[in-house]
Amino acid sequence: MSNIVWHQHAIDQAARGAQKGQNPVLLWFTGLSGSGKSTLAGALERALFEYGFHTYLLDGDNVRHGLCNDLGFSLEDRDENLRRVGEVAKLMVDSGLVVLSAFISPTREERDRVRALFPQGQFVEVHVSTPLSVCESRDPKGLYAKARKGEITNFTGISSPYEVPESAELTIDTSKGDLDTQVNGLMAYLKAIEVLNPPREIAGAGI
Numbered sequence: 423m424s425n426i427v428w429h430q431h432a433i434d435q436a437a438r439g440a441q442k443g444q445n446p447v448l449l450w451f452t453g454l455s456g457s458g459k460s461t462l463a464g465a466l467e468r469a470l471f472e473y474g475f476h477t478y479l480l481d482g483d484n485v486r487h488g489l490c491n492d493l494g495f496s497l498e499d500r501d502e503n504l505r506r507v508g509e510v511a512k513l514m515v516d517s518g519l520v521v522l523s524a525f526i527s528p529t530r531e532e533r534d535r536v537r538a539l540f541p542q543g544q545f546v547e548v549h550v551s552t553p554l555s556v557c558e559s560r561d562p563k564g565l566y567a568k569a570r571k572g573e574i575t576n577f578t579g580i581s582s583p584y585e586v587p588e589s590a591e592l593t594i595d596t597s598k599g600d601l602d603t604q605v606n607g608l609m610a611y612l613k614a615i616e617v618l619n620p621p622r623e624i625a626g627a628g629i
């Protein structure tokens with residue numbers, strides 16, 4: 423890193439956010455495969471988009487088709503996957519966006535490493551806490567069945583660890599309640615932390 427000096431440009435994150443009428447933030451969805459990360463993040467992004475937010479959703483399955491297509495599911499590869507995603511998310515937040523991410527991100531250390539890239543309050547950890555038994559019964563991609571048969575190794579929750587977050591800002595169990603209520607709860611939280619700047623009314627968010 424020596425001989426490399428950070429260049430402070432005139433247009434900064436605050437200016438980019440202000441132009442979009444929002445305070446940039448990263449919403450980090452973590453949870454088991456099949457817990458509902460993509461569904462929740464996708465529904466929240468749709469709601470945000472409809473209210474005029476400028477957003478981007480980084481999704482594990484998609485990122486692994488490109489930026490991280492050289493990585494597998496060993497703990498080392500997951501670390502590298504999440505290191506890259508954290509840095510990309512930081513650039514996107516810096517560009518003024520409301521960024522959502524949906525990655526299993528199984529260890530506390532990995533999640534805390536991403537959190538440490540952001541100032542206090544700009545990284546919001548959302549634990550999608552749907553129990554393993556429910557995720558396994560959903561099994562939308564048939565991966566749990568393969569993992570139980572030993573056809574997939576290092577499968578999260580079966581043959582690879584998932585460390586439950588200890589200090590997530592929000593916890594949502596998608597086996598309880600309905601998607602609209604969950605999205606409204608997330609929107610209400612975003613309103614409370616003043617992501618909308620200047621504040622605007624959010625219909626349906628119960629506030």
Ligand SMILES: Nc1ncnc2c1ncn2[C@@H]1O[C@H](COP(=O)(O)OS(=O)(=O)O)[C@@H](OP(=O)(O)O)[C@H]1O
Pocket residue numbers: 454455456460482483486495499500501503504524525526527528563565574575576577578582
């Ligand atoms: N061994 C193993 N363990 C867990 N998941 C597996 C595995 N192999 C493939 N898949 C599929 O990859 C998706 C998870 O990728 P992520 O990038 O989110 O994982 S991680 O954060 O790096 O742990 C995950 O997507 P989701 O089901 O959407 O979570 C799976 O579809």
Ligand SMILES: Nc1ncnc2c1ncn2[C@@H]1O[C@H](COP(=O)(O)OP(=O)(O)O)[C@@H](O)[C@H]1O
Pocket residue numbers: 453454455456457458459460461462524560562596597599600601604
């Ligand atoms: N909020 C929800 N309420 C009820 N069922 C859900 C919800 N979110 C997801 N599901 C169910 O769980 C399955 C897996 O969801 P998905 O978003 O793909 O999980 P993940 O991204 O965590 O792997 C979906 O196919 C759907 O059937």
